[in-house]
Amino acid sequence: MARPTIADIANRAGVSKGAVSFALNGRPGVSDATRERILRIAEQMSWRPHSAARALGASRVDSVGMVIARPARTLGVEPFFAHLLSGVQSGLSAESISLQLLIVEDTAAEIEVYRRWASEHRVDGVILVDLTVKDPRVDELTALELPAVVIGGRGGKGALPSVWADDREAMLSIVEYLAALGHRRIAHIAGTPNFQHTQRRIRALRDAAPRLGLLDAPSLTTDFSDAEGAAITRKLLSQSQRPTAIVYDSDVMAVAGLGVAMEMGVAVPGDLSIVAFDDSILTQLMHPALTALSRDTFDFGRQAAEVLLETIADPGHVINRRTPDPVLTVRESTAPPA
Amino acid sequence: MARPTIADIANRAGVSKGAVSFALNGRPGVSDATRERILRIAEQMSWRPHSAARALGASRVDSVGMVIARPARTLGVEPFFAHLLSGVQSGLSAESISLQLLIVEDTAAEIEVYRRWASEHRVDGVILVDLTVKDPRVDELTALELPAVVIGGRGGKGALPSVWADDREAMLSIVEYLAALGHRRIAHIAGTPNFQHTQRRIRALRDAAPRLGLLDAPSLTTDFSDAEGAAITRKLLSQSQRPTAIVYDSDVMAVAGLGVAMEMGVAVPGDLSIVAFDDSILTQLMHPALTALSRDTFDFGRQAAEVLLETIADPGHVINRRTPDPVLTVRESTAPPA
DNA sequence: TGGATTTGATAAACCGGTATAGCTCCTGCA
DNA sequence: TGCAGGAGCTATACCGGTTTATCAAATCCA
Numbered sequence: 001m002a003r004p005t006i007a008d009i010a011n012r013a014g015v016s017k018g019a020v021s022f023a024l025n026g027r028p029g030v031s032d033a034t035r036e037r038i039l040r041i042a043e044q045m046s047w048r049p050h051s052a053a054r055a056l057g058a059s060r061v062d063s064v065g066m067v068i069a070r071p072a073r074t075l076g077v078e079p080f081f082a083h084l085l086s087g088v089q090s091g092l093s094a095e096s097i098s099l100q101l102l103i104v105e106d107t108a109a110e111i112e113v114y115r116r117w118a119s120e121h122r123v124d125g126v127i128l129v130d131l132t133v134k135d136p137r138v139d140e141l142t143a144l145e146l147p148a149v150v151i152g153g154r155g156g157k158g159a160l161p162s163v164w165a166d167d168r169e170a171m172l173s174i175v176e177y178l179a180a181l182g183h184r185r186i187a188h189i190a191g192t193p194n195f196q197h198t199q200r201r202i203r204a205l206r207d208a209a210p211r212l213g214l215l216d217a218p219s220l221t222t223d224f225s226d227a228e229g230a231a232i233t234r235k236l237l238s239q240s241q242r243p244t245a246i247v248y249d250s251d252v253m254a255v256a257g258l259g260v261a262m263e264m265g266v267a268v269p270g271d272l273s274i275v276a277f278d279d280s281i282l283t284q285l286m287h288p289a290l291t292a293l294s295r296d297t298f299d300f301g302r303q304a305a306e307v308l309l310e311t312i313a314d315p316g317h318v319i320n321r322r323t324p325d326p327v328l329t330v331r332e333s334t335a336p337p338a
Numbered sequence: 339m340a341r342p343t344i345a346d347i348a349n350r351a352g353v354s355k356g357a358v359s360f361a362l363n364g365r366p367g368v369s370d371a372t373r374e375r376i377l378r379i380a381e382q383m384s385w386r387p388h389s390a391a392r393a394l395g396a397s398r399v400d401s402v403g404m405v406i407a408r409p410a411r412t413l414g415v416e417p418f419f420a421h422l423l424s425g426v427q428s429g430l431s432a433e434s435i436s437l438q439l440l441i442v443e444d445t446a447a448e449i450e451v452y453r454r455w456a457s458e459h460r461v462d463g464v465i466l467v468d469l470t471v472k473d474p475r476v477d478e479l480t481a482l483e484l485p486a487v488v489i490g491g492r493g494g495k496g497a498l499p500s501v502w503a504d505d506r507e508a509m510l511s512i513v514e515y516l517a518a519l520g521h522r523r524i525a526h527i528a529g530t531p532n533f534q535h536t537q538r539r540i541r542a543l544r545d546a547a548p549r550l551g552l553l554d555a556p557s558l559t560t561d562f563s564d565a566e567g568a569a570i571t572r573k574l575l576s577q578s579q580r581p582t583a584i585v586y587d588s589d590v591m592a593v594a595g596l597g598v599a600m601e602m603g604v605a606v607p608g609d610l611s612i613v614a615f616d617d618s619i620l621t622q623l624m625h626p627a628l629t630a631l632s633r634d635t636f637d638f639g640r641q642a643a644e645v646l647l648e649t650i651a652d653p654g655h656v657i658n659r660r661t662p663d664p665v666l667t668v669r670e671s672t673a674p675p676a
Numbered sequence: 677t678g679g680a681t682t683t684g685a686t687a688a689a690c691c692g693g694t695a696t697a698g699c700t701c702c703t704g705c706a
Numbered sequence: 707t708g709c710a711g712g713a714g715c716t717a718t719a720c721c722g723g724t725t726t727a728t729c730a731a732a733t734c735c736a
Contacts, residue, residue, distance in 0.1 A: 003457065005721090005722055005723080006722070006723065007722075007723090015685075015686085016685070016686050016687070017686090017687090017722090017723080017724090018685080018686065018687080018688095018724085018725080018726090019684085019685060019686075020723095021723070021724060021725085022684095022685090022724095025724085028683090028684090029683090029684070029685075030684065030685075031683080031684060031685090034684080034685085046457075048454070048457035048458050049458060049722085049723075050394075050458065050459050050721085050722050050723065051390075051393075051399075051458045051459055051460050052389075052390045052391075052393035052394045052399060052459060052721085052722080052723090053390075053394055053691095053721070053722035053723040053724090054722080054723055054724080055389075055390030055393075055691090055723090056388075056390040056391050056394050056690090056691045056692065056693085056721085056722080056723070056724090057690080057691060057722075057723045057724035057725080058691090058723080058724060058725090059691075059724095061389075061390060063438075081420075082419075082441075085439075085441060086441050089440060089441060096454075098438055098440075098460065099438065099439065099440070100401075100436055100437065100438060100439075101423075101437065101438075101439040102427060102436075102437070103420075103423060103424050103427060116386065116434075119341065119384070119386035120386050120387060120388065120389040121388050121389055121390060122389050122436060226619055226622075226623055252619075252623075255623050256623055259623055259624065259625045262625050263625055281564055281590075284564075285564055285590075285593050285594050285597055286597065287597050287600045287601055343691090343692055343693080344692070344693065345692075345693090353715075353716085354715065354716045354717070355692090355693080355694095355716090355717090356694085356695085356696090356715075356716065356717080356718090357714085357715060357716075359693070359694060359695085360714095360715090363694085366713085366714095367713090367714070367715075368713095368714065368715075369713080369714060369715090372714080372715085387692085387693075388691085388692050388693065390691085390692080390693090391691070391692035391693035391694090391721095392692080392693055392694080393693090393721090394691090394692080394693070394694085394720090394721045394722065394723085395692075395693045395694035395695080395720080395721060396693080396694060396695090396721090397694095397721075
């Protein structure tokens with residue numbers, strides 16, 4: 001027999017389809033003895049549920065979705081997503097829930113995908129990344145009644161469930177370290193200005209500057225690309241009053257920035273200290289290796305998956321889970337200013 | 339009305355469910371006028387097919403799968419997969435077929451996934467990467483009767499459909515260029531030895547060596563990690579007779595190799611030329627920027643998707659599609675030997 | 677002891693589509 | 707004029723599960 005159905009099992013066990021369904025799903029309605037027998041037969045016939053049939057009957061598809069709206073060009077080098085993805089999957093695999101991944105160009109396309117997924121019942125819920133200020137996706141998903149969890153954006157009132165790390169605390173740990181080394185001119189090359197985490201980091205730096213006695217602490221926003229990271233670094237290093245330290249919002253930009261410093265003959269860390277606000281092998285491949293803020297991205301993803309599953313099970317209960325604070329891994333790219 | 343079903347449409351149009359199904363799927367059985375009317379009503383009610391219901395009835399799920407069996411640690415920096423993925427999706431989206439992505443640790447786990455997918459009817463077909471010599475997945479998929487297409491491995495007799503580029507030609511274009519520059523000691527830091535494409539590259543170099551008058555042309559295999567790439571580079575550069583050029587099978591290893599050269603005070607390209615057998619922003623972020631072999635990975639993925647869809651439609655017809663030869667992009671890391 | 681409740685099971689409806697057998701009416705051709 | 711054949715549609719079975727109404731037998735409690 002090719003693929004046994006529960007009808008086949010019912011036949012073999014001499015019971016009804018219903019009894020088999022109860023037994024296989026561990027719900028009351030059959031005696032322990034019968035359940036045992038049915039399970040054994042199912043095992044013997046190596047039965048597996050037909051996902052579509054189950055989805056149709058139970059109106060849940062055991063599948064969640066994740067859409068990443070960034071141009072593919074910049075996506076690849078960002079180890080962040082690969083780790084996040086692996087983590088998400090590890091969180092899902094326990095319940096053998098599958099993941100649909102989609103890479104699209106922009107948020108409009110992303111919303112289109114959610115609409116389609118919702119109307120075609122393709123996913124039970126979704127994971128959101130790169131939350132922006134007044135993010136249109138939040139309202140859309142609420143309207144679609146599609147369970148969702150936000151990664152990185154801690155939600156306010158009426159917001160979606162989330163998993164987040166304290167960006168403020170993280171930024172502080174960087175600049176306090178730099179200030180302790182003696183740096184007074186620190187620049188911040190940030191990400192896309194309307195990302196919430198970008199704004200939180202910028203604000204954290206601005207708030208801390210007076211207390212740490214920083215003379216100048218500009219935050220310059222970019223599109224997260226290596227090109228803009230390099231361009232802005234070039235501009236900063238061409239000023240008469242150079243910063244003595246630069247904090248980059250991503251490892252890719254930090255690497256690009258290091259390249260610019262080398263090209264301009266600015267010694268790192270002698271004349272310039274560099275810190276990346278995200279860690280990966282990339283930072284360790286460099287010479288000098290970059291000081292970077294490490295977070296457990298894998299675990300981040302795993303927790304997001306967990307929270308999403310809980311949200312699907314109980315949509316009423318909005319969870320906001322905080323993850324451990326990232327820690328600063330000091331390598332060779334930071335030193336006291338000359 | 340929340341989510342209209344074809345029954346709702348049938349009701350509103352005053353026809354039967356069957357007629358609606360015919361109309362919506364563009365198959366004969368209804369007059370043009372009726373079809374038109376039904377389509378308009380469906381549009382009006384913003385009907386979308388329920389994926390599970392359709393899957394159950396038509397025994398096809400409009401979803402394909404892709405499993406990547408590499409440790410997540412090394413995966414992220416490899417821009418190759420992100421580009422490939424985007425390409426695959428663009429090839430699928432035309433037919434609005436969704437993609438299931440899974441990252442697992444090893445081939446055993448990967449095969450387990452295929453078994454599950456097949457028995458649960460979760461995908462209509464799969465895309466295979468990193469084909470090895472005597473790859474167990476080929477037999478497994480054949481046994482499961484799961485349509486599949488292999489990326490990068492051109493199949494022999496009884497093999498799976500494939501999409502491939504000419505690795506031999508590619509390797510030749512690199513070493514012929516290096517030989518023309520005057521290099522006679524060329525080393526090749528290859529990938530995992532049992533990958534088919536690794537073997538083809540090694541063989542191409544070995545075969546070409548005498549013709550090009552190379553004194554020494556060793557191929558050294560690795561696990562594709564930056565660590566091993568660096569370690570072997572260190573070993574090569576510590577020999578009394580150093581190679582004057584090194585070809586790396588991936589951009590990540592090439593970057594790691596460049597780091598080692600810098601750390602050992604070996605000038606690039608003055609004392610050592612470096613070529614990466616794969617291109618991405620990574621190579622351009624470096625100083626010097628790396629000469630690399632560029633292939634259109636996005637298009638590669640798109641074609642794989644196309645071939646898979648054709649294979650699903652007609653499993654009897656085994657397609658082996660060759661993609662354009664990759665071209666060498668010369669940057670700053672190659673020069674005549676000192 | 678007898679009625680009420682619980683337990684273990686069955687039969688059948690249902691989820692939202694697709695596929696098919698069959699029916700009616702119209703057309704074409706001998 | 708009669709009949710074959712096709713166009714256009716309906717009714718219904720079916721895909722493989724889940725869920726609910728129902729029911730008989732066993733158990734409980736007064």
